[in-house]
Amino acid sequence: MRIATWNVNSVRARLESLLAWLEIRSPDVVCLQETKCLDERFPREELEGLGYQVAHHGQRAYNGVAILSRRSLEDVVRGIGDERFDSEARVIGAQIEDFLVLSVYAVNGVEVGHDRFDHKLRWFRALRDFLALRYPMNEKVVLCGDLNVTIDDRDVWDPQRWRERILCSTPEREALEGILALGFKDALRKFRQEGGVYTWWDYRLRGFERGWGLRIDHMLLSAPAFDACTGFEVDVEAREGKKPSDHAPVVATFGDPG
């Protein structure tokens, strides 16, 4: 079983690249973020044509999350059951065989001290409460997505430059730590301890060409999922081509590496 997560920055703008990537990599499950469209504009038929069942939770122009699965997709949950936050489409979950999969797009927060920064911290607390209520950690829980936070300075190309700035600040890292404290572990760190693994590069700074990256897309695993995880990679090549997303896909393998 291979599970991927990818912030595509508009599923419609990225459809050609996404379809080509799915054909080459053929993951069993794909969590998408920033689909940026209503459900009726989601390219369902094209994805079903590649053998995927589709669950989408979208809105007009912003946000939007989806789960694609070549295996049976059941018990779809949209939102976190908190009306303070569910006007923005940021969370979708589903059961896929013995995995509980979540596709999450965290609040960005703009900058430290901004109104949206405080909103981001409150949103993380609400997400934590939702997970604590609905996701038994003795199951194989796979929380995927653009969490818009670096876990520590190994996830930052220039920690001095990014010190206490958005995506890297102590309050954000503590908010993410609140999720991890439920019992999740960072899939990457089962395999690699060194820094320099990034998933996002700013379009504006021409960050990819300069190696100016951050790791803000994560796969957080419950202990049973962590134990079952046999591989992890960031597909940096997908950030290279023409008209790329600003994020690279992350792919984890569970069970037989094949």
Added chain:
DNA sequence: ATGGTCGCGGAGCGA
């Protein structure tokens, strides 16, 4: 400190 590039939707907002 500032600006830079995308995508949506058709001006300005969000990232």
